Amino acid sequence: MKIRVALTGNPNSGKTTVFNALTGSNQHVGNYPGVTVEKKVGRRSYAGHEMEIVDLPGTYSLTAHSPDELVARNFLINEKPDVVVDIIDSANLERNLYLATQLLELNVPLVMAMNMSDMAERSGASIDYEKLGGYFGAEVVATVGSTGHGMTDLLNAVVKKAGLAKRPEPLRKISYGDDIEAEIERISAMLPGACELVAERGARWVSIKLLEQDAEVAGEIRDVSIVDEVEKSVVRIRKICGDSPAVIMAERRYGFISSVYESSSRQSPEARHDVSDAVDKILLNRVWGIPIFLLMMYLVFKLTFTVGDPLMGLVESMTGGLSGFISGFWEEGSESMLRSLLVDGVIGGVGGVVIFLPNIVLLFLAIAVLEDSGYMARAAFIMDRAMKKTGLHGRSFIPMIIGFGCSIPAIMGTRIIEDRKSRYATIMVLPLMSCGARLPIYALLIPAFFPPSYHGVMMWLIYVIGIVLAAVLATVLRRSILKGDEEEFLMELPPYRMPTIRGLFMHVWERSRLYLQKAGTVILMLSILLWGLTNFPRPDAGVLEGLSDEQAQEVSLRTSAAGRIGTAIEPVIGAMGFDHRIGVALIGALAAKEVFVAQMGIVYSLGQADEEWQTLRERIAQDYTPLQGFCIMLFTLISAPCVATMAITRRETKSWKWALFQFFGLTTVAYVITVIVYQVGGLVI
């Protein structure tokens, strides 16, 4: 039999660890994962059953406040899985049971996995699982996701639950008190036939959702008279109880939880200060909190660059070896087009990007350690005040850090931000977090124009410019077109945990994959396309006669399609100090930032084999001034985000309008700033 299982639960309940323990390596991730924002699907064969297990984003309730919670909620309600497993953090039982009360009302076949049961036991808590299960009409099993303990029990419970024709009646119904119950009854009486949900979930559930003013359910109701009656009921309850029905009902559910908790717990946990409290005393200290935070961020980048460099050299020599190997098939100085395509086009283009993979993997690893240990939430806690000044949110901080690696997972990660307007503002300025793809450009240009002692400073300067500009633009956006109420900042500060190797690996892989994917597809294609544009059409054979190599190369470039485009835009980009060659490379950079370097390589290595980076640097240093070099970096930092970022912005905002606004807005800002810097810089120097 095939069983469709949904895993749901609060954030930080260890859901993903249980998912991994259940499915092993047999899983695939939805197209673009962020901070576990998309649902993941895994398979497991057990006792003759084929299970399809879906890991949903963490959610505190079935009222969707943020986009990732909506994914979870819609799946549970619309996809109707055969079994729903609610992963519950046993050490934090009361709040975790809130979601269970809603699943109880939704009347799904429920299995409750009491996760981290070892931690709960250690704190002295003891729960009568059978009794607890009775209240929720659910199978209850104890699990420890990190060790895999209890997974067999969990699978047995799932199989048992799937085999039951009807769920057992729960011991007790959640009662909302006479006033609200009367309204529920009144509305229920009108509902039969009003919408499909009534037949599927029952009139009581639909009435409850309508009274809670759930927008999704209300949208299903076509009958205006029902909408009117619901409105009256809401007003009546507000009058009698002094609060909106949604709030009163949430309070009542906690009342239910308290009584369930009282009667099924044999022993309550001892109230005591745990390790996390002690750690927070230092890490969130009023005096030391900020220095420690800054130190952490410094270490993240230090690790990325110092450990990354030797690894980068390794990958570089590997691609170098590969291109040498391929060149070996042709004789020295061969003019073969195929050789040029493979070596200059493909390896030059894609290789230039892959070289930076170690840096990006290390950055994502450092971020994963901060996230999985629980420090990232503290960083958001510390930074919230500063972020608020720009109209953003403590939660915007996490995607922004990810943005230093790659904008795509970062934009996906903004789904944890509840408010639409502050989420959009975050997305709009995210490309200013200088991503890993810009590194090749800086790595090429900084050593070309600046003495070694300034390398570090220049790098920091570029990053800081990006951050400052992001803050300024976010402030402007939040005070103009994305103006909104100051919103709440409710965020759980989870207990500190030791990250697991597996968890880290998954996190790093999910994000790095996007970068690699881009290299394999977009950049591969563009490299070939741009190689074609720079090589064709070729000048007539007669023209090159009698010219030196260098002159011949210049003529070839000017004749090519790319060269002609570059020449055409020269008057516009000239104000920034760019010539047609940089123009050619910038067109490539529009598609993907890394392509700039590859394209410069192609521009300079036309007709010459085995160009090394060092030589490219020397050539560039010969042809341009440091001011021009700096302007190139500035422009590539600020201007148009890459094609992949545009695509993801469109997908996340569901409109081309925002994607185009981001593209043209940032490019305009980049142009203005670069022109000013070049013109003023030219006067000063």
Add this chain to the structure above:
Amino acid sequence: MSSSAGLSPSLENYLEAIFNIVAEKGVARTRDICLRLGIQAGSVTGALQSLSREGCINYAPHELVTLTESGRATAARIVFKHNKLRQFLVEVLELPRKDAETIACSMEHYTTVEMAARLAAMTDFFANAPELRKRLTRCMAEAVQSCRDGCEMNSITAEGNQIMVNSANTVTLMEAAPGRKYTILKVHGRSTVARRLTEMGAGKGAEVLVERVAPLGDPIEIKVRGYRLSVRRSEAKNIEVVVK
């Protein structure tokens, strides 16, 4: 109940100003205090010295002013009285905001926390009884009219007897002392926020503990139902709590 440790109204104003500045900026400078109260720097020193003698603040010349534990508590009581009075004046008596502010500023020194709490209950009572509210509004309009005519204030009768007094010690979560346990009485403000807080376990009846304030002064970390939650000051202001 003499709520404010025998301070003069003027000293209470200083204390209140310091409390508000600390709440906004984390620390209070003499300059900020002058600006807020609209006075010259010279006259501040004496007042600060008196407050320091009363054990309300830590103060040494040329240094930042901080509140002591008891100073904080006293200031929180004054702010509480001020806010409840102002709310009552605006929402029940329907006075213009500016007048209400001025009156609350002077009345706060001559009232008790208990009276303020009772007024607050009345404010809530009328907020939930629109019919009675309308009648009260009518009555008051008439009274004001006849007062203008004959300069003689009629007695105003409000039909409200079930006044619920929560407790004399209600404060907002923002004013709550760190490390002390409180019970949540009500979550005010936008209903989506109230709902979210309730869903996350920080609703009416929940026990809450202020753990710490973030290094930059906002947000604050609270402990509720055994877990840690970060809340901005703007929300904490809307959570009414009472000492457990």
